[in-house]
Amino acid sequence: MDYFVMQQDDRYTEFPILQDVRQHIDIRHINRLKSDHLADTTIFQVIATEEAEALDLLTTQLYLVSEKMKQLIELYEPNCLFKLTPLIDRARGKQLLYYLPIFEEVEALSPNTEFNLDGSVIRHLVLNEEKIRGKRIFRVKESETPLIIIRLDIAESILRRDLIGVSLRRVPTEKEYLED
Numbered sequence: 001m002d003y004f005v006m007q008q009d010d011r012y013t014e015f016p017i018l019q020d021v022r023q024h025i026d027i028r029h030i031n032r033l034k035s036d037h038l039a040d041t042t043i044f045q046v047i048a049t050e051e052a053e054a055l056d057l058l059t060t061q062l063y064l065v066s067e068k069m070k071q072l073i074e075l076y077e078p079n080c081l082f083k084l085t086p087l088i089d090r091a092r093g094k095q096l097l098y099y100l101p102i103f104e105e106v107e108a109l110s111p112n113t114e115f116n117l118d119g120s121v122i123r124h125l126v127l128n129e130e131k132i133r134g135k136r137i138f139r140v141k142e143s144e145t146p147l148i149i150i151r152l153d154i155a156e157s158i159l160r161r162d163l164i165g166v167s168l169r170r171v172p173t174e175k176e177y178l179e180d
Contacts, residue, residue, distance in 0.1 A: 002152040002170060003127055006137075008059040009167040015053055016046035016087050016096065018061045025062065025100075030146075031139075032081065035102045041084040042100070048089050054096050055165025063146040064098040069163060073101060076136045076154050080104075103148060105141040108132050110174035120144065129173040 008015075024044060029037040056066040064085055065073065073080055081102040088095050108131050114124035122143060132138070137154055140147040150158075155168050 001129075001173075002155075003132070003149050003173065004152070004155045004168040004170050005125070006057070006148045006150050006155075006158075007167050007169070008055060008057050009165045012053055012055055012165045014049055014051040015055050015058060015060075015165070016048040016089065018087065019045045019047065021061050027062075030063075030100065030102060031105055032102060035081055035083070038083050038100075041086070043086050043088060046087045046089050046096075048092065048094075050092070053164060056163040057166045058098065059146065062100060063148065065101055066163075067097055067099070068161065069166070070099045070101070072154075072157060072161065072163075073137065076157070077103070080137070103137060103139040104135070106132060106135060106138040107141045108135075108138065108149065109140065109142050112174060112178070122147070125171050127171055127173045129175055132173075 021044070024042050025038065029035060054066065056069045058064040070082055082099040083102070085098045085100050086095055087098055108127050110126040110128040112126040113122060115121060116123055127149065132149070135151070137148065137150045140149060149171065158166055158168065
């Protein structure tokens with residue numbers, strides 16, 4: 001089975017920038033065990049240029065998804081939790097609706113995963129196929145930053161829709177890594 005990291009496409013350089021993220025959300029609560037500590041709705045003021053695009057996936061500050069992306073995730077993962085996060089651009093008089101998804105966390109890394117010297121950044125990701133068997137979409141528990149993995153069927157579904165700003169990067173499983 002093929003798996004992909006789902007992140008914001010870095011070719012898009014103009015997108016809304018959230019203000020005061022740390023004052024509004026304690027990122028330690030973005031998990032299934034502590035999500036009840038998060039408000040159901042958190043409003044963010046944003047700064048955006050005229051050229052800024054409403055991407056379907058924002059991952060530079062928080063992992064946020066658009067309404068279209070939320071609906072797609074719900075098709076494949078109906079138990080995914082979402083917190084409403086409207087983005088308000090006062091300067092341009094616009095509001096964009098986004099959602100903070102709270103995915104199941106899985107200890108998914110293979111011993112062959114490579115980290116930087118202090119172990120804080122994953123340099124080369126390799127998934128342990130035994131630990132992720134049957135999972136369609138999940139967050140890698142061992143990663144400090146949100147690292148969302150999706151299965152091939154979800155990746156294909158994303159590519160069939162006109163979603164903007166979504167980047168998919170294939171990730172090897174341990175079996176594939178050892179065969180190379």
